[in-house]
Amino acid sequence: MSGTEYQLLRRFFPLVTVVLLFASVPLYSQIVTNGGFESSNTGVVDTTGWESGTRAVKGWLIQVASGINPPPVCRIVSDTVEQGDRALKVTVHGLGTNQWDIQVVADSLHVKPGATYNYSVWAKADKPGAQVNFTVGNYSFSEYKVIRPATLTTQWAKYTMQFTVSDGQSVIRAPIHFNYPADTNNAIYIDNLQIADVNADKEPVVVEAESGTLGSGLLVQGDSSNAYITPDSNYTGLVPGDTSRIATYQVTFPDSGYYDLFVRVQVGPAGYNSDSFFYGNGFGEKDDTASADWVFINGLAGAGFTDSSSVVDGPGTAGTGVWKWVNVTKNSYQGTPGDSFYVSGDSLTQTFQLASRESGLDIDRLAFGKSILYFTVGALDYGLPGTTKNPTDSSLFYKGPPIAEGQGKFLGCAYGDVPDNVFANYWTQLTPGNAGKWGSVASPQDTTKWNWSGLDYAYNYAMTHHEVFKDHNLIWGNQQPSWISNLDSAQQIRYITTWFRMVGERYPNIDMVDVVNEPLPGHNPPDGKNGHANYEGALGGTGSTGYDWVINAFALARQYLPNAKLLINDYGIINDNSATTQYLQIINLLKSRGLIDGIGVQCHRFEIESSDTNVLESNLAKLGDTGLPVYISEMDLGNTGNGGTPNDNMQLQLYQKYFPVLWNNPAVKGITLWGYLQGQMWQTTCYLVNSDGSSRPALTWLTQYIKDHPTNIENVGSVLPTVFRLDQNYPNPFNPSTKIRFEVPRSGFVSLEVYDVLGRLVVTLVKGVRMPGAYEASFDGSRYASGVYFYRFTAPGVEMVKKMLMIK
Numbered sequence: 001m002s003g004t005e006y007q008l009l010r011r012f013f014p015l016v017t018v019v020l021l022f023a024s025v026p027l028y029s030q031i032v033t034n035g036g037f038e039s040s041n042t043g044v045v046d047t048t049g050w051e052s053g054t055r056a057v058k059g060w061l062i063q064v065a066s067g068i069n070p071p072p073v074c075r076i077v078s079d080t081v082e083q084g085d086r087a088l089k090v091t092v093h094g095l096g097t098n099q100w101d102i103q104v105v106a107d108s109l110h111v112k113p114g115a116t117y118n119y120s121v122w123a124k125a126d127k128p129g130a131q132v133n134f135t136v137g138n139y140s141f142s143e144y145k146v147i148r149p150a151t152l153t154t155q156w157a158k159y160t161m162q163f164t165v166s167d168g169q170s171v172i173r174a175p176i177h178f179n180y181p182a183d184t185n186n187a188i189y190i191d192n193l194q195i196a197d198v199n200a201d202k203e204p205v206v207v208e209a210e211s212g213t214l215g216s217g218l219l220v221q222g223d224s225s226n227a228y229i230t231p232d233s234n235y236t237g238l239v240p241g242d243t244s245r246i247a248t249y250q251v252t253f254p255d256s257g258y259y260d261l262f263v264r265v266q267v268g269p270a271g272y273n274s275d276s277f278f279y280g281n282g283f284g285e286k287d288d289t290a291s292a293d294w295v296f297i298n299g300l301a302g303a304g305f306t307d308s309s310s311v312v313d314g315p316g317t318a319g320t321g322v323w324k325w326v327n328v329t330k331n332s333y334q335g336t337p338g339d340s341f342y343v344s345g346d347s348l349t350q351t352f353q354l355a356s357r358e359s360g361l362d363i364d365r366l367a368f369g370k371s372i373l374y375f376t377v378g379a380l381d382y383g384l385p386g387t388t389k390n391p392t393d394s395s396l397f398y399k400g401p402p403i404a405e406g407q408g409k410f411l412g413c414a415y416g417d418v419p420d421n422v423f424a425n426y427w428t429q430l431t432p433g434n435a436g437k438w439g440s441v442a443s444p445q446d447t448t449k450w451n452w453s454g455l456d457y458a459y460n461y462a463m464t465h466h467e468v469f470k471d472h473n474l475i476w477g478n479q480q481p482s483w484i485s486n487l488d489s490a491q492q493i494r495y496i497t498t499w500f501r502m503v504g505e506r507y508p509n510i511d512m513v514d515v516v517n518e519p520l521p522g523h524n525p526p527d528g529k530n531g532h533a534n535y536e537g538a539l540g541g542t543g544s545t546g547y548d549w550v551i552n553a554f555a556l557a558r559q560y561l562p563n564a565k566l567l568i569n570d571y572g573i574i575n576d577n578s579a580t581t582q583y584l585q586i587i588n589l590l591k592s593r594g595l596i597d598g599i600g601v602q603c604h605r606f607e608i609e610s611s612d613t614n615v616l617e618s619n620l621a622k623l624g625d626t627g628l629p630v631y632i633s634e635m636d637l638g639n640t641g642n643g644g645t646p647n648d649n650m651q652l653q654l655y656q657k658y659f660p661v662l663w664n665n666p667a668v669k670g671i672t673l674w675g676y677l678q679g680q681m682w683q684t685t686c687y688l689v690n691s692d693g694s695s696r697p698a699l700t701w702l703t704q705y706i707k708d709h710p711t712n713i714e715n716v717g718s719v720l721p722t723v724f725r726l727d728q729n730y731p732n733p734f735n736p737s738t739k740i741r742f743e744v745p746r747s748g749f750v751s752l753e754v755y756d757v758l759g760r761l762v763v764t765l766v767k768g769v770r771m772p773g774a775y776e777a778s779f780d781g782s783r784y785a786s787g788v789y790f791y792r793f794t795a796p797g798v799e800m801v802k803k804m805l806m807i808k
Contacts, residue, residue: 031117032106032174033059035193037076037086045074057088057104065101068094072102072178080189082122082156083448087191092183099133099148099177106174106193113168116198119145120160121176125152126187133177134159136195138169149180152188162198201255202385204262204369207352209247217244218356228266228364231356238296240278240288240355248285251368252349256443256451258340258371258434260329262312262380263354266362267301267320274360275300275320279328283341283350294355297328308378314679314691323364325380329371330679331691339682340371344443344482372454396693400425403703406747406771408711409663410468410670414634415458416680422693424465428768431470431633431672432458438499439479447498452506459507466749468767470631470672471507473514473569474500475539475553477524477532485534492538497556504560511767512565514600514633515557516550520570520582525549547586554595563761569600569633574619575611587626594783599623600633603662604674605683609640609654613661624667632662632671637698638685646685648697655698664709721745721774726793726800729779733805736782740765742793743774750795752777757788765791781806 034040039058062074070093081087092102111117119136131149138144145163165172174195178188209229210220218229229247240246253259261279268274276298280286286293304316304324315331318324329340343350354366369375373386403426404411412429423430434440435454442450455471462469475496484492503510518524526549528534540548550568557566568587573579583599590596601623608616623630637654639647662668675681676699678691688699695703721743729738744750752766762784765777779791786808793800 030194030196031109031111032193032195033108035059035106035195036084036191037088038084040076040086042076042078042086045076059106060088061105061107063100063103063105065096065098068096068101070094074104077189080124082124082189082191083446084192087189089187089189090178091185091187092178093185095181095184096179099179100175102178103175104178104190105176106195109172109174109195111165111170111172112197113165113170116162116164117195118160118162118198119174119193119195120158121193122156122158122191123150123152124154124156124189125183126154128153129182130186130188131180131182132188133175134161135177136161136163136172136174138167138172142167144172156189156191197254199385201257201370202373203254203383204367204375204380204386205251205253205259206380206383207249207251207366207368209363209365212247212249215242215244215246215355217242218247221362226364228362229356230362231359234359235357237357239291239294240286240357243288245355245357246286246288247354249352249366250349251352253343253368254348255370256343256348257453258342258440259368260327260340260371262325262327262367262369262375263363264323264325264365264367264380265300265304266323266364268360268362269320270358270360271301271320272299274358276357277361277363278355278357280353282339283352285351286353288355295328296357297326298357300326300361303331305377308376308381310377311374312377312380313374325367325377327679341368372457397422397689398425398693398695402426402428402769403706404428405769406710407706409668410768411706412468412470412670412672413676414472414672414674415461416675416677420677423461424467426676426689427467427673429468429470429670429672430458430462431472433472433675434479436472437476437479438474439481442481442499445481445483445495447495447502450502455507459510463509466768468511468670469507469509470567470633471503471510471513471564472633473517474503474557475515475526476517477526478518480526480533480535485528487535489535489538492535496535496538496553497560500556500560504562504564508563510561510564511764512567512598512631513557513561514569515566516553517569518571519547519550519568519586520572520579523570523572545589547589550586551589551593551595554590555593558595563763565597566595567598567600567631567633568596569602571602571604571634572607573601574603574616574623575607577615577619580619580622584622584626587623587628591626591628596628598629598631598669599626600631602634603632603658604634605636605638605640605642605654605686608658609637611658613657616658616661617665620662620665620667624665629669630665630667632668634674635662635671636674636681636683636686638683638687642683642685644685646687646696651685651696651698652701655702659702659705660709663706663711721772724793724795724798724800726791726802728802729791729804733807734781735806735808737778737780738804738806739776739778740791741774741776742766744770744772744795747771748796750793753792753794754779755790755792756784757790762789 045057045062064071073091075089077087077089078085121134130152133149134147135143136145145161147159147161150159210227217232219232220227221230222228278294278296281293281295301320304318304326305312306318306322306324312325312327367380369386375386379386410429413427414431414433416433432455435458441452525536526533527536536549540552554566573583638651662671676688678687681687688696722745725743727741729740731738750770753764754762756762786806789804790801
């Protein structure tokens, strides 16, 4: 606080004040310093005088008008908190004449003039009826927004408002007033005050290229209005090879999550001989000689975007001699693109490096933008918010209906980190890619700060578009929270249980879930080996079965996700006889306990592109003999070896060879492709849809093949019905299985669900679009109790319910 600001406060308000420690201008979306009081020690705050205060509250002023007797008692407590380990407790005794005579002030809040902010705070009182004012305003005591008064209860409650800095101020304050008669001899608790720019995590993080620590081989050119860096010499190696070519930056992010990298470049007159550079493969300082540390970008002479309204997403077509933006995360540019950059909530400042290669390539700016957003050239130029929907709508994208609509099994796809508004045109099933993994959600250990946004988006998209939703995944040795391995077993199992419970509560309509991913020894169990997370012991370890930890994970999933089909998932299975045998050992342990509902089998390019189809068919038959449905969970095909320029003919031949083996197998009930859009796949040659929306030949063939080879295994009628009909199940009573027949006169979304006598959903038998026809579904009640059950059939404008009886 400046001396002028202090004198203003003293002039208008004769206060006894405890001073805070001021932070520098924050770059984060949360602008309140110590909003949850976590940076303060517990105990009574001394309010006897400005100079004599011995227990400062970082980020806050505590102000009490002279003459209030007895004065309030302010204390930092740890026994009554909304979240974290600290909260502020204000016990009021005597009162002043104004509401603000007792106040705590979140002070010196740095804001952007004209920006809009969300305000939220949690509060409660020992006795009901206490009243406080939540305010935010400038240092002339004008308020932008206020809740006056907020009447508190004895339970924690959240109070929110939104305000705009409308008067050109760059530093503001947020007082909370306690001077109300209802507060006398009452204790009021405040916790977790947050004030955040509504667009802070939507705006790109823009870094001027010349602002980093530059190697001696990088020159700064241009003027103050447009300075940029350029190499002082030409180089043609495939790694930087010398630290003199490297620029290093410290980048502070507003929020955790996945970010894409954009670069503003200008290609010189040498064109394709002056259009390449390197950037670090992930954050941190890199070894200039290690190829794995660097992403090589080449071929920028004919790529990029210059028009302000153009979305910087695909490769682009801008030429030489112009400043243009390129998205190097999503596009290979004759190299291999790196992954999106992940920022952890507990490490918002990261080191990033790039390196020069060919001379003649000028680099002006870098920008990191949330992967779930789209950014135009204008947004990157001026630091404006991205959008959640791609404003570009290519007429070349397939318009639907979904390729496997009306089939007896689904053809689905992984949903990427970038919002995709054409997904439902192609696919009948959705699996979240990174968004469903525990490591993506639970970057901080504090469960109240887990980031569900990506998974929420994928789940809501699936629900809105009537997609089968298969979550991926709950337990996996990779991509787990970084903090989980450092806890003891008792703490680990509490967090694992919380993770399962929160997924089940937040997403009650999950159709199926990969409970344990890649559990085979030597694959990716959470055993602490080879960089894996280390919490296998918390789930029971290997135990007497060799796989107790897997069994216990499925038991937890059955408890907390009772309506979801529980699946196991692993790679290298059907192309390997011994792996299939080992996999069946786990599957049979789970099946004997009634804990598994389906088998997931990955079929990535590197697993099947050279496989013998007879081996694939033989091992699928072994899995099918369990009586459990098999799901091809992660399939992609492209170039053999995934190298070189994507080869349409090679991809087509591989699909023609392997897809029929999987699709036509009676045990396989669905296939999930592991991505389909160019620039958004980890196997970069395996995309099926070009960035402009056009289909590659493999997808054109695939669409026609499925049309010519229907798998309506439920459809049992030859004459098309004229009305919706739901028959009585047969046999009835039954033990333990029965069949339910229904008829559909016109195409539409239908569902068939079984409920118990308390109205709880037991299982969903059918969910999806059905073509006109008669269908039959089976209900297996072997793991349910005897008694009366109801089955409900729904279709557009139709609902039918019937009763059935299971007697064991």
